[in-house]
Amino acid sequence: MSIQKLSSVIATIYENFPKGRFITLVVLRTTHSETIFRTEGSGEPMCSEFVQAGLEGENQKTIIQRLVMTKRKQVAPERRYGREHLRAHELLYTNIKDGSLCSLNTNAPCEMCTDCFLYGFAAGGGGAQKSRIWTEDAFSILPASDVVGDRTINAIYETGTMRDEKGNPSTALNTSEYIKPGVHFLDVVTLKDVTADELRYIIGNILFTSRYGAVSSRVGRMENQILGVFGSITELPSSLELVQATYDVLGKPLEHPLNINQLITASKQVIANWQNKRGVSVHLSEAEVTNLLTDVETNWSEAERDNFLKRLSQSYEPFRQVATEKKKAKAKGKNTLVEVES
Amino acid sequence: MSTIPFQQAKLVELYCLEPVFFASRELSDTYYTEGVIGNYALTYALGRVNSPYRLQGEATGRPTYKEDFQPIAQDFYILPASPIGRVTFRFERFNALSDAYWYAMTNNRVATAREDLPLQRQGKKPSSFRPSNFPQTGRLRMIERRNKFQTLVFGNHQLPNYIRLGKFMSKVKVNVLNEFPVTLLPEGEYQSQHYLNAADLPQQIETLAFDLISIPPAPIIKNLRFRGAAWQVGQMIVPAGLHFCGRENSNE
Ligand SMILES: [Zn+2]
Numbered sequence: 369m370s371i372q373k374l375s376s377v378i379a380t381i382y383e384n385f386p387k388g389r390f391i392t393l394v395v396l397r398t399t400h401s402e403t404i405f406r407t408e409g410s411g412e413p414m415c416s417e418f419v420q421a422g423l424e425g426e427n428q429k430t431i432i433q434r435l436v437m438t439k440r441k442q443v444a445p446e447r448r449y450g451r452e453h454l455r456a457h458e459l460l461y462t463n464i465k466d467g468s469l470c471s472l473n474t475n476a477p478c479e480m481c482t483d484c485f486l487y488g489f490a491a492g493g494g495g496a497q498k499s500r501i502w503t504e505d506a507f508s509i510l511p512a513s514d515v516v517g518d519r520t521i522n523a524i525y526e527t528g529t530m531r532d533e534k535g536n537p538s539t540a541l542n543t544s545e546y547i548k549p550g551v552h553f554l555d556v557v558t559l560k561d562v563t564a565d566e567l568r569y570i571i572g573n574i575l576f577t578s579r580y581g582a583v584s585s586r587v588g589r590m591e592n593q594i595l596g597v598f599g600s601i602t603e604l605p606s607s608l609e610l611v612q613a614t615y616d617v618l619g620k621p622l623e624h625p626l627n628i629n630q631l632i633t634a635s636k637q638v639i640a641n642w643q644n645k646r647g648v649s650v651h652l653s654e655a656e657v658t659n660l661l662t663d664v665e666t667n668w669s670e671a672e673r674d675n676f677l678k679r680l681s682q683s684y685e686p687f688r689q690v691a692t693e694k695k696k697a698k699a700k701g702k703n704t705l706v707e708v709e710s
Numbered sequence: 711m712s713t714i715p716f717q718q719a720k721l722v723e724l725y726c727l728e729p730v731f732f733a734s735r736e737l738s739d740t741y742y743t744e745g746v747i748g749n750y751a752l753t754y755a756l757g758r759v760n761s762p763y764r765l766q767g768e769a770t771g772r773p774t775y776k777e778d779f780q781p782i783a784q785d786f787y788i789l790p791a792s793p794i795g796r797v798t799f800r801f802e803r804f805n806a807l808s809d810a811y812w813y814a815m816t817n818n819r820v821a822t823a824r825e826d827l828p829l830q831r832q833g834k835k836p837s838s839f840r841p842s843n844f845p846q847t848g849r850l851r852m853i854e855r856r857n858k859f860q861t862l863v864f865g866n867h868q869l870p871n872y873i874r875l876g877k878f879m880s881k882v883k884v885n886v887l888n889e890f891p892v893t894l895l896p897e898g899e900y901q902s903q904h905y906l907n908a909a910d911l912p913q914q915i916e917t918l919a920f921d922l923i924s925i926p927p928a929p930i931i932k933n934l935r936f937r938g939a940a941w942q943v944g945q946m947i948v949p950a951g952l953h954f955c956g957r958e959n960s961n962e
Contacts, residue, residue, distance in 0.1 A: 505728050603881070
């Protein structure tokens with residue numbers, strides 16, 4: 369069980385105060401269909417930014433435009449994936465405001481479910497929970513110009529032509545940009561003070577989420593792979609630095625589509641150096657990462673999932689107690705239940 | 711002010727690896743970040759002070775700076791971070807999305823109760839269609855990636871290589887550029903190049919002229935000319951006796 373190897377940086381139970389336990393996941397995200405990441409509305413170009421190509425030599429001086437998958441574009445669908453299962457296993461709570469079931473962005477989080485405890489919420493008056501999952505903007509390895517395509521959209525009528533039944537031509541003719549399939553984003557996800565079951569939940573959300581960005585039935589397919597897992601008392605380098613260092617290792621010339629095995633080898637070579645960084649105590653080996661992922665998949669399996677999700681949800685039970693419990697604890701001289709819901 | 715609480719200070723550069731957002735000002739549906747990073751935010755971000763994951767009760771309505779900083783104030787102080795060069799900003803649109811299959815944007819609120827729709831069409835106001843008291847859509851002005859800031863950290867502390875700042879926990883690299891002894895300069899008239907927190911100024915100095923950046927939780931002062939004792943750190947000069955909430959305490 370490689371989760372045990374992480375025990376020095378794993379919390380035994382949710383606690384309200386931070387304790388300097390970091391788990392870092394290095395994630396490779398690969399598009400499997402046309403994908404759209406925009407910060408503004410439709411018609412706007414893909415989300416991209418000018419950055420240094422690499423960290424060394426000529427690459428450091430060369431500025432290229434890379435695609436950006438923003439942190440919010442990552443966490444929103446992954447969070448929704450987990451919530452689907454919490455809902456299916458009846459582990460979402462009703463909020464006190466209007467008695468409706470916990471729901472994202474409707475100003476009424478339940479403040480009690482696994483999602484609320486892990487990913488956080490900001491409620492109007494009741495309270496707020498900080499997220500313990502810190503994402504980062506992820507960058508494409510290759511320049512945007514190599515991996516963005518243009519598409520002309522013809523709005524075809526039900527007749528299958530560009531003219532409606534009265535013979536009027538369609539005016540919906542447009543070009544729009546999309547990210548090609550086979551584009552790689554490298555990403556660093558930082559987890560703070562999570563328990564073993566919380567770690568399984570988060571990794572599950574990352575592994576099983578398959579659509580990102582502007583969503584329709586035909587676009588946004590993406591595959592996520594975990595390339596590395598670290599335990600530390602500090603944060604590790606950023607997604608941008610990881611992409612730049614990997615770009616340095618890959619050498620030139622680079623062309624789309626990249627060979628994924630070469631890319632994985634290069635990234636792993638970069639992150640192997642991270643184990644010597646200040647504050648790093650654990651770096652899971654390849655076999656240990658595989659073990660961890662098997663553990664995650666077992667817990668999320670049809671046979672185990674109900675048990676797993678309920679056990680995780682149950683772990684927050686002490687923090688769902690009502691005020692009378694708090695008095696009792698006080699009377700005994702220990703005030704452990706500070707997170708009591710009111 | 712005859713003694714200096716800090717033997718040394720570090721000149722630190724903060725490099726924005728991601729866009730940074732603080733809600734400094736609000737104009738209609740746009741939320742502006744000012745081109746400065748407050749020293750209270752930095753104190754939490756550097757991990758000098760523990761702040762809980764879940765805020766409840768009083769803590770949600772009132773920050774606890776005094777209580778939080780009092781235990782560390784004897785051997786730690788940090789200045790607000792001032793930009794190196796001109797700050798560049800970017801605008802981003804944000805849009806709340808629901809996890810329901812059906813939803814509608816109503817009065818600045820995402821409604822998900824589809825069964826309320828007929829009621830709403832009859833002119834009635836089911837609660838799920840009432841306005842929200844926190845923004846669900848709008849625009850953000852953020853400090854752009856690659857901006858650099860600098861600050862002074864007083865006291866002998868090891869600093870993390872990376873910190874997280876702002877509402878979206880944006881990753882920022884911490885580079886220690888130099889380390890200096892802190893020396894005390896006698897009473898006199900000085901000009902400070904650094905950004906200073908108005909609430910942290912010592913009571914003893916006389917402020918002659920300054921520019922003010924009005925942001926919560928306390929205004930930031932720049933280009934301060936003052937009369938009083940001063941601390942010299944390398945080539946930099948700041949008023950002697952800077953202290954978390956120093957001005958407030960002496961008013962009590
Ligand atoms: Zn909830």
